[in-house]
Amino acid sequence: MTATELAEKKCVPCEGGIPTLTSDQVEDLLGSVPGWKVTADGQRIRREWTVKNFLAGMDFFHRVSGLAEREQHHPDLHLTGYRNVAIEIWTHAIGGLSENDFILAAQIDRLPISVKKAG
Numbered sequence: 001m002t003a004t005e006l007a008e009k010k011c012v013p014c015e016g017g018i019p020t021l022t023s024d025q026v027e028d029l030l031g032s033v034p035g036w037k038v039t040a041d042g043q044r045i046r047r048e049w050t051v052k053n054f055l056a057g058m059d060f061f062h063r064v065s066g067l068a069e070r071e072q073h074h075p076d077l078h079l080t081g082y083r084n085v086a087i088e089i090w091t092h093a094i095g096g097l098s099e100n101d102f103i104l105a106a107q108i109d110r111l112p113i114s115v116k117k118a119g
Contacts, residue, residue, distance in 0.1 A: 003032050006106035011071040020096030029102040044090040054082045056114035063111045073104050
């Protein structure tokens with residue numbers, strides 16, 4: 001599945017009772033969301049950015065929070081060192097990864113973000 005195909009899907013409400021994705025399924029879907037990595041515990045996906053400044057990070061989080069509310073799928077948002085932004089996503093109700101996590105990641109990747117210029 002491509003990033004575009006994932007991003008065009010909608011998160012499906014999950015109240016538990018479904019299995020987490022297998023490691024093979026996770027690896028397949030990771031190929032669709034470049035920059036996202038599986039956390040050491042294997043239960044979340046994470047991506048990090050260095051934004052231009054503090055306000056750029058807060059603006060990005062504001063955009064992510066609106067998206068998360070629309071999708072009813074809420075990631076953990078981290079801001080450290082005033083411009084180091086990280087997002088972790090997993091399906092809380094099943095304690096691991098579902099397709100919803102990759103849908104949200106692909107949608108987040110479409111949001112504008114003001115990153116620090118290299119150099």
